[in-house]
Amino acid sequence: MFKHLVYIEEKIARDSSTKKILEKLQPSEIVYIQHYKEVLNQTNSHWLFNKEHQKIILAKRESEFYYKGSYLTPTFGFKHFYYNALAINCLFHCEYCYLQGMYNTPHLVLFLNNQDFINAIQQFIHLNNEKIYLALSYDTDLLALEQYYPYCKEWIQFANNEPRLTIEIRTKSHQIDLLNTIQPNDNVILSFTLSPEEIQKKYEPFTPKLEQRIIAVKKAIDKGFRVMICIDPMIYSSSYQSIYSKFLDYLFEQVSPKHIHAVSIGVFRMNKDFFKRIKKNGNNSDIYYYNYEIENKMVSYSPDIRREMIMFVQNILTQKGIKNIHIYD
């Protein structure tokens, strides 16, 4: 995918992690740049065209090694809920993804100074001496990038030695075998976002099929990971009840609910500025043509539909024996 052209910030051109990635990518051309934003923030570029010609940018993050969690995400009961951005943009292209409205281009930025991110969190924990929940890179799919840089491995190793830290790695990737050499602790949560087959096929281009993702869930459980299932965003249609009940029956026929640490659920929602921008960029998905309501700068279904969908799925999960259900509403 990235065989043709790779952008590299000059300051990391000679770093060993840069050399390792280049060995994997074998690009035909390298362009050296001063700062990743020169490419990521290009204006007058066509987002969807660039997605078809997505480039990789190797960079070093100088600051902002973590952020306070957004009000759009559940905090899982933690006082300190943070996330970081080890990479920007994603290999996948889910049509409902806010990343399309967040950056000018879809080019993939990988920050190779992962140890600086780890050191910053270590320092935060020492200063506060309290537990922290850290979502690793919501703005990408980190396990899908593990083939290029071992982000997940390095963070799991760090978390294994830091009991005050709980990390969540959320993914649609099925490449769980890349973590085979790692022994996870209970403070590592591997969170698999799953969608009904109809939704995956229609709205989640490039992602592995539901069947492959369920196999990955089973492997992760066998490996000893704490596994969370994330059913978010749920997409409304007149047949959503039959779609989601069939999906949950299928899932829990194969995965025992007693092996699931938690399930997180939420319906489609998006910051209204991102929504407008994505539509303007030419995304013609029917996702962007529904008659939504706007509340607190957030686009979503009406409160009645949101409540109905959440209750419907929550009831099924309770009947299946899932006790730990996190709801975003």
Ligand code: SF4
């Ligand atoms: S996997 Fe996640 S980050 Fe990647 S495109 Fe889909 S929703 Fe966005």
